Amino acid sequence: MSFYKKDNSDYLEQAFYSLQGQTLPADEIILIQDGQVGADLENIVKKWSQRLPIRLFVNRENIGLGMSLKKGLELCSYEFVARMDSDDICHPERFEHQYNFLKSHPEIAVVGSWIAEFSETIEKISNYRKLPSDSEELFFFAKKRCPLNHPTVMYRKSDINKVGSYFNFRFQQDYHLWGRLLNSGFRIANIPKSLVYMRVDERLFNRRGGIRYFQIETQVQKTFLDIGFINKLEFIRNYIIRGCIRLIPNSLRKNFYETFLR
Template sequence: MIKYSVLMSVYKNDKGQYLEEAINSMVQQTVKPAEIILVEDGPLTTELYEVIDKFKNNYPEIFRAIPLEKNVGLGKALNIGLEYCRYDLVARMDSDDISVGNRIETQLAYFEKNQSLDIIGGDIEEFITSPNHTVSQRRVPCGDKEIKEYMKIRCPFNHMSVMFKKRAVINSGNYQHWHYNEDYYLWIRMMEHGCVMANTGTVLVKVRVGKEMYSRRGGDQYFQSEKGLQDYMLRRNIISIPVYLKNVALRFVVQKLLTPSIRGYIFKKFARS
């Protein structure tokens, strides 16, 4: 059986109950992880430490927490955590989502079938109160060519759903800080390094969302982060000037001019199903 690592990060604003559900969804996979690396991104709450201690005691052979003295942000935390992963196949997981039971089994089958594959993600279902009550779904393209074309417009992976080869990520510069978009920045660099990409076309993770999600996707900081990625792709000749202008104009309208409620409607109408 192929061995793999799970890479997670947690910080003080996360909830203990959600973290416990997220980790449980990984230890209960049909193909069990060989290790779970959880980066403690700065000091945490008592509630979170209690959950972490529970998994340390229950799964001492696979569970390892990596404490950081101060909060460094998701990109740097995952950069550090990936270095601790002992296995080349690494599954990302967020601290408040729930992976479906056969997620890893599905992804490993893709790696076994295609030895050149570097990263495989999947669709997500979003929920507010219960994972059994889906409010929206984000679908992403499946084939390598389609993913790389979609990359020029929007992020082609659901970050919490991906499994990748550690060496492919390291060779592409590893995770780096990019406000709100550490993952998108990494996928772009992986594409530049010729990595082979795929999505399953099936739901792999159930994602916890709320009304505040659409507020976070707006404002000047979010716009500048997204524009910065467009600037990067333009400089690297990944996108043309017309595509750049269209992408930036659309983001300016959605992220800076619209209210959160209207932004939420736009996302649900055009970016979700």
């Protein structure tokens, strides 16, 4: 898990609560502080470091999520590693489900899950972010869309390292990783259950728009084309569709996500 100065301390505390309540607790929690943060966040981390096996590492400067996750993965002591964002909430049985899945499916490098989206409390779910579960279907799905909900994944550290771990693609570091992983012959899967609760608001859809976001997406698609994961026609299709989505007004983008991607 990585956090930085703009994160909400109350949300971080709720994330820690959900880790404390796991039926299969984590043996260690690698926490990357990405740059300087306020006293409210520092106090939450100090409080929960007494309750959870947290190992805190502080970046002197903000280096972004991708590079923070790359650093964090290097610091992990174990082969099975779960990802989580600092404002999400894990289902109590998340780790148990995913650990058992990877143990019983040695051919799978990464397993994710669905996401239940909420804005106020997890008792009021607004939407579900569902993805295919079958590894063969996910291979072709990934040529069009990100095949895994990043904050839900558990993966084998050795497999992620074999393809170079995370790169510094803001907003797209996960999709870039999954494409390289699949192109190298690794397999992924999703458990068809909502094992993570994610907060959503207008800012979420706003962050997924604009010229800069589209430029980064285009760089990722060019990488996929260069390594042979997609062909030229697939690149053109993705470029046109993604360009339209990123450059429309936020209200329309929100409606598109909620209508077609949920």
